[in-house]
Amino acid sequence: xxxxxxxxxxxxxxxxxxxxxxxxxxxxxxxxxxxxxxxxxxxxxxxxxxxxxxxxxxxxxxxxxxxxxxxxxxxxxxxxxxxxxxxxxxxxxxxxxxxxxxxxxxxxxxxxxxxxxxxxxxxxxxxxxxxxxxxxxxxxxxxxxxxxxxxxxxxxxxxxxxxxxxxxxxxxxxxxxxxxxxxxxxxxxxxxxxxxxxxxxxxxxxxxx
Numbered sequence: 001x002x003x004x005x006x007x008x009x010x011x012x013x014x015x016x017x018x019x020x021x022x023x024x025x026x027x028x029x030x031x032x033x034x035x036x037x038x039x040x041x042x043x044x045x046x047x048x049x050x051x052x053x054x055x056x057x058x059x060x061x062x063x064x065x066x067x068x069x070x071x072x073x074x075x076x077x078x079x080x081x082x083x084x085x086x087x088x089x090x091x092x093x094x095x096x097x098x099x100x101x102x103x104x105x106x107x108x109x110x111x112x113x114x115x116x117x118x119x120x121x122x123x124x125x126x127x128x129x130x131x132x133x134x135x136x137x138x139x140x141x142x143x144x145x146x147x148x149x150x151x152x153x154x155x156x157x158x159x160x161x162x163x164x165x166x167x168x169x170x171x172x173x174x175x176x177x178x179x180x181x182x183x184x185x186x187x188x189x190x191x192x193x194x195x196x197x198x199x200x201x202x203x204x205x206x207x208x209x
Contacts, residue, residue, distance in 0.1 A: 001025050029177075030177065042187070042193050070136060073117075082111075130185060132183065134182055135180070135183075140174060142172065145170050149166065151166050
């Protein structure tokens, strides 16, 4: 997800740099390949129903036939902001959100949330809860493994078992970037996005109201 070939690597660099700097991950690939007309800049605003509809409307007409395969891809905190908005509803769904939880489907779409998805990106100033929302079929993301595979075996007597260590090269690819809709500069706890620039005066009480 966070791979970035522009990071400095080698002796004296952090373990994270030496890990992430090996190759570009999915977010970097999307930033460079998704067509501009498929990108929504939230400008530091938060999730809203208007934004979810705007994402749907950015899906190219050529791929509307694949809409059933699309998923909202995000981190757990952004998903929780959606689920929490349901709690205040005076309906059976609101009761269900409080008592049972579960995976809810915004606009009927499934959510695929990734535990390690970045939700602490710097948006400038003191805003460090930035994130990215992706709308795409999951099959669009390809992970190659197994190149230059090495397997080493070592006996660990104290634990009475054999320990195997494997190393391999990996690479990543987005098969059809033109299918993807990406929302960048989205705040996990921002004021609700309404399609306008920041300063529209909405409150932060219920970002999906």
